[in-house]
Amino acid sequence: MVRFARWPRLTSALLVAVLSLPLAVSAQTWRGLANDGLHDPRSPAIGQLQEPGAALSKLPPDTAGNYVRWVEALDKGVISPRTAIKPETQVRLREDSIIVSKFGSMPAVLFPHRAHTLWLDCSNCHEKPFTSKSGANKFSMQKILDGEQCGICHGAVAFPLTECNRCHSVSNASLQRQGSGNVSR
Amino acid sequence: MCRAEIAICAGILAIALAVHALPVRAEYGDVVLNRRSDANGVRPVIFPHWFHRIRFRCKVCHSELGFTMRAGANDVKMTDITEGRFCGMCHNGTVAWGPDRCDLCHSGLPGLKSGIAGGHGTSGPGRW
Numbered sequence: 001m002v003r004f005a006r007w008p009r010l011t012s013a014l015l016v017a018v019l020s021l022p023l024a025v026s027a028q029t030w031r032g033l034a035n036d037g038l039h040d041p042r043s044p045a046i047g048q049l050q051e052p053g054a055a056l057s058k059l060p061p062d063t064a065g066n067y068v069r070w071v072e073a074l075d076k077g078v079i080s081p082r083t084a085i086k087p088e089t090q091v092r093l094r095e096d097s098i099i100v101s102k103f104g105s106m107p108a109v110l111f112p113h114r115a116h117t118l119w120l121d122c123s124n125c126h127e128k129p130f131t132s133k134s135g136a137n138k139f140s141m142q143k144i145l146d147g148e149q150c151g152i153c154h155g156a157v158a159f160p161l162t163e164c165n166r167c168h169s170v171s172n173a174s175l176q177r178q179g180s181g182n183v184s185r
Numbered sequence: 186m187c188r189a190e191i192a193i194c195a196g197i198l199a200i201a202l203a204v205h206a207l208p209v210r211a212e213y214g215d216v217v218l219n220r221r222s223d224a225n226g227v228r229p230v231i232f233p234h235w236f237h238r239i240r241f242r243c244k245v246c247h248s249e250l251g252f253t254m255r256a257g258a259n260d261v262k263m264t265d266i267t268e269g270r271f272c273g274m275c276h277n278g279t280v281a282w283g284p285d286r287c288d289l290c291h292s293g294l295p296g297l298k299s300g301i302a303g304g305h306g307t308s309g310p311g312r313w
């Protein structure tokens with residue numbers, strides 16, 4: 001049994017423990033290619049291909065996925081990936097945001113078109129898997145977990161589905177039930 | 186130190202060691218392409234999303250080049266690449282290394298299953 005007088009020491013032990021966890025986790029953030037379970041350590045590519053840690057450690061850090069805040073990396077100009085390779089391609093950016101999945105058991109979802117169209121073309125999402133008609137899409141967390149809808153990217157290449165509150169970020173109490181759901185930022 | 190403190194410290198040490206000793210782990214978004222590689226006696230292809238998105242936005246490959254956003258749904262043959270389609274739009278010796286550098290793409294362990302790797306578990310259902 002822990003006596004009352006021991007609690008301050010117990011608390012400080014816990015504090016040290018909690019503070020040291022990120023260190024332990026960061027030590028295994030990016031595995032070397034020869035040790036990633038996919039690349040053949042005997043392949044001549046090892047030593048020639050760029051290592052994930054060499055590239056990703058220079059980008060804004062995150063706590064999941066590639067451990068990189070990819071949109072922040074774009075916005076800060078740390079990376080400047082090409083938007084097109086064909087001269088005739090029209091690069092499209094849409095800057096509004098919409099709020100969906102309102103008044104459920106979770107906070108509503110703020111969907112920023114800007115963060116998505118910085119990377120993607122309209123045609124990647126419209127009209128499949130999402131119709132462009134406002135309010136006409138039926139979202140299903142089950143489908144998303146199954147790799148459909150938002151889960152085509154989130155859980156595979158974009159930040160994973162463990163990060164609930166990055167999408168479910170709008171308090172339902174702050175929304176008016178009569179509201180159109182469209183906001184602009 | 187009391188027993189509880191020793192137990193907590195030992196627990197944290199165990200977690201730290203376990204994390205260090207974790208088995209191999211692919212980078213998030215890595216794709217294994219092994220539809221034909223094993224059968225043709227070459228290593229499977231490992232496609233790293235992280236490497237490519239530093240240099241190109243998703244829309245370049247998934248809109249301009251015509252790659253469907255579903256691992257396994259793109260049936261790309263070497264002839265497509267040498268003729269400038271799909272990977273061959275850039276992997277032509279000009280933008281990126283050409284298809285003569287077999288080993289740089291075909292770098293995976295023989296026998297790997299095609300699909301996307303390195304995902305983050307949610308403990309829920311998952312097609313990935």
